[in-house]
Amino acid sequence: MSGLSRHRLLVGAALGAGVLGLGIPLTVGVSGSSSTGTLLRSRRALPAPFTRRLTVPPVLRPTSVTDGERYDVVQRVGQADILDGVSTPIWGYNGIFPRPTLRTRRGRPVTVTHRNELPVPTVVHLHGGHTPAAHDGYPTDFLLPEAMRDHRGHHAGAVTVRHRQYEYPMNQPAATLWYHDHRMDFTGPGVWRGLAGFHLITDDEEEALPLPSGPRDLPLMIADRAFDRDGSLLYPSVSDDLLDTPGVTPPYQAGVLGDVILVNGQPWPVTDVDGARYRLRLLNASNARRYRLRLDPPPPGGGTLVQIASDGGLLPAPITHDHIDLAPAERMDVIVDFSRWAPGQRVTLINEFGDDRTGLVMRFRVGDRASDDTRIPERLAGDYPTLLRSDATVTRSMVFQSQDVNGTHRWLINGEPYHPDHIHARPRLGSTEIWQLVGDLHHPVHLHLSHFQVLARGTGEPRPTDHGWKDTLDLLPGELAEIIIPFADYPGTYVFHCHNLEHEDMMMMGNFSVT
């Protein structure tokens, strides 16, 4: 029946009736129950944890600030210092990894001009941006390298240019966003090689809050990778040049999991912190790995991670967690008060979903108590409407599931593979919809353009980490989740997709067209 019979069928959770109703067999392996994917092992000795220093990506300077802000970015091959004794070739924005951070401000339009000196076309997407369709980084809106004459990918209607100015209105609240490659069929290898960075938006409301800032506002990009003997990045793509045949080789089709955990591009780094409050902006930039993050040891009394923001910006009020689950592409901003540990204490950020080395993320060395005039206010976002079921006029259901098509493994939405011309949904501009999402395995479901709120999980309440404005939902195997989405900002065609990047590249993406 299946050309992929060597894959294990290892789905622990019972499937919802919607999935069983389709009668599609599950044929892809899952390693463990916490991430959907297969571990790719490095071919060199793993670096020792907590020996490398945490670095913070540099903030990109605007080239002009009249008429909004302008930035210039060149995408090129660079050499990154990740492992001792060798350098690692990466694809970087400005050739560096970690990639530069954009810090911008609500109400000040931003133009980012990208030039591409990589050997492949690219697409830049601002993840979490409320962006007009022409600037959102549609998967076939290619930015061509100078040397490449033409490229259509798989789509005759592809739009190709050599310089692309992405215009972002920045009509959205303070939030931790990120930008990354989004080329049709090749997003997984593009991001794996380094094409991802932070884009942090601030606004007056956030600045008026007594939150940690400056060096105590730490963006932390968590991403797993695997390395070859010579220190280069390993990735099991079908094609070497990443130009024609998309996808990864078996047994990695369910997702590529690396055995080295990088934070801001450094393996298991260590950093010194004052005994004071910090804002940690946690981003899971991994292709497929999910994390359950916890600080170890916990301080007396627990309640270690005080979440203040979600994907789309500040929560209405802080939420205290002892651990948080973070699926690919999700962000959570948490406040950690390091004065709760004794000076000299080593506090390790651990991943309870990992084992052995992948169970470690990074380490903080707590210093002396330092002066700190920050607080965690009881109210954060002043303007936070809670959406109600009755606000929605349309309900749709979206099933995320794998299928073998003529012996080829594909990931589908409602039985359809991604095609630029196939529209899965046509919401009306200004309307609000409920989408019921269900999947066979873990599928971090991401919508472009609009942030949403989570209404329900299974038959119960949203999970503690589901609150706030979300753009990515950690959909669990067989569990129905309901989200409510206002399609408010712009008309046009946008994608929604699974943010397990191997699933995305192997067709688990759809279009919605706002009219």
Ligand code: C2O
């Ligand atoms: Cu993070 Cu469609 O992207």
Ligand code: CU
């Ligand atoms: Cu996005």
Ligand code: CU
């Ligand atoms: Cu998926």
